[in-house]
Amino acid sequence: MVKAVVLGAAGGIGQPLSLLLKNNPLVTSLSLYDIVNAPGVAVDLSHINTPAKVEGFLPPNEGLKRALEGAEVVVIPAGVPRKPGINAGIVRDLATGIATTAPKAFVLVISNPVNSTVPIVVEVFKKHGVFDPKRIFGVTTLDVVRASTFAAEAVKDASLAAKLVVPVYGGHSGVTILPVFSQAKPALPASFLENKETLEAITHRVRYGGDEVVKAKDGAGSATLSMAYAGASFVEKVLRAVTGEKGVIAPTFVYLEADPVGGAEIKKEIGGDVAYFSVNVELGPTGVEKILPIGKVTEYEKSLFPGALTELETNIKTGASFIDGAKL
Ligand SMILES: NC(=O)c1ccc[n+]([C@@H]2O[C@H](COP(=O)([O-])OP(=O)(O)OC[C@H]3O[C@@H](n4cnc5c(N)ncnc54)[C@H](O)[C@@H]3O)[C@@H](O)[C@H]2O)c1
Numbered sequence: 001m002v003k004a005v006v007l008g009a010a011g012g013i014g015q016p017l018s019l020l021l022k023n024n025p026l027v028t029s030l031s032l033y034d035i036v037n038a039p040g041v042a043v044d045l046s047h048i049n050t051p052a053k054v055e056g057f058l059p060p061n062e063g064l065k066r067a068l069e070g071a072e073v074v075v076i077p078a079g080v081p082r083k084p085g086i087n088a089g090i091v092r093d094l095a096t097g098i099a100t101t102a103p104k105a106f107v108l109v110i111s112n113p114v115n116s117t118v119p120i121v122v123e124v125f126k127k128h129g130v131f132d133p134k135r136i137f138g139v140t141t142l143d144v145v146r147a148s149t150f151a152a153e154a155v156k157d158a159s160l161a162a163k164l165v166v167p168v169y170g171g172h173s174g175v176t177i178l179p180v181f182s183q184a185k186p187a188l189p190a191s192f193l194e195n196k197e198t199l200e201a202i203t204h205r206v207r208y209g210g211d212e213v214v215k216a217k218d219g220a221g222s223a224t225l226s227m228a229y230a231g232a233s234f235v236e237k238v239l240r241a242v243t244g245e246k247g248v249i250a251p252t253f254v255y256l257e258a259d260p261v262g263g264a265e266i267k268k269e270i271g272g273d274v275a276y277f278s279v280n281v282e283l284g285p286t287g288v289e290k291i292l293p294i295g296k297v298t299e300y301e302k303s304l305f306p307g308a309l310t311e312l313e314t315n316i317k318t319g320a321s322f323i324d325g326a327k328l
Pocket residue numbers: 007008009010011012013014033034035036077078079080081082087090093094109110111112113114139140141142143172221222223224227
């Protein structure tokens with residue numbers, strides 16, 4: 001029995017993500033909120049014969065508040081692709097709504113730039129005195145999906161596509177994205193892992209996968225369907241944890257100051273003092289139960305970490321300072 005809410009549900013990501021959530025048997029109630037078209041999307045989805053009861057809300061008549069009442073999982077794909085300034089304000093306002101109406105919900109942030117929008121949500125929650133670092137997540141699943149897909153392609157093994165998992169650490173933009181092919185499961189062949197040229201090319205492709213889609217769509221938006229797939233697979237893990245399953249592991253961009261769950265260990269491993277990092281976490285009914293260590297990486301992979309840390313620090317500061325002193 002879980003109420004899930006999608007904020008920005010009528011958008012390019014919001015619609016297919018809502019469809020996938022309507023199809024998820026763990027969701028019993030699905031609220032869709034957007035500044036446009038949410039009731040239409042909700043009525044359309046409500047004709048699908050799965051258990052979730054779907055409702056759509058627009059801003060008038062306290063629509064955001066009504067959408068969020070009783071929410072346990074809130075996903076935010078609201079915003080405008082590649083407009084960080086606009087998204088900052090949108091995410092701040094939606095986070096304010098969650099902090100006041102559903103402060104205990106798991107909050108999953110898709111809106112870009114994730115490296116800055118997650119700190120915005122955290123600062124809003126802090127201002128409202130309801131911050132729990134274990135329940136706020138940046139959605140970086142698409143990077144793992146891309147790294148796994150591209151690696152299966154590169155080793156020309158189609159049978160690997162559905163089962164290969166390549167961990168990706170760091171953040172969700174450019175050089176902050178750190179794919180670690182040496183930790184792939186099942187392991188990739190040595191001929192792939194020892195070829196620096198191939199590794200550099202594929203690392204670049206994962207880091208700039210978003211550009212590949214934007215270019216192919218010729219100005220008509222960024223990744224939506226692959227993002228909805230990635231987002232729904234992360235939500236599925238959260239739902240399993242919320243409904244009591246133990247030992248669910250997921251990659252996500254989280255607050256590291258949340259010790260004793262393992263943030264300090266990550267800082268030691270990465271050799272930097274960033275407040276957030278994308279890592280694998282173990283989820284439980286109350287949120288992050290444990291941040292898992294990164295573990296062994298190759299010299300090449302290690303050489304990418306310092307650049308990521310510098311950029312991440314700036315991105316995080318930009319997000320947090322957007323809220324500093326702001327009246328909410
Ligand atoms: N985390 C990731 O891996 C990832 C991947 C792809 C895209 N994104 C980001 O996701 C966001 C959405 O992308 P999209 O392609 O779906 O964009 P889109 O423009 O198609 O849809 C965004 C939706 O948000 C709605 N919206 C705008 N302001 C709102 C508000 N104040 N409250 C509620 N809804 C509001 C719009 O009406 C629209 O329906 C962008 O910021 C994009 O960069 C993130």
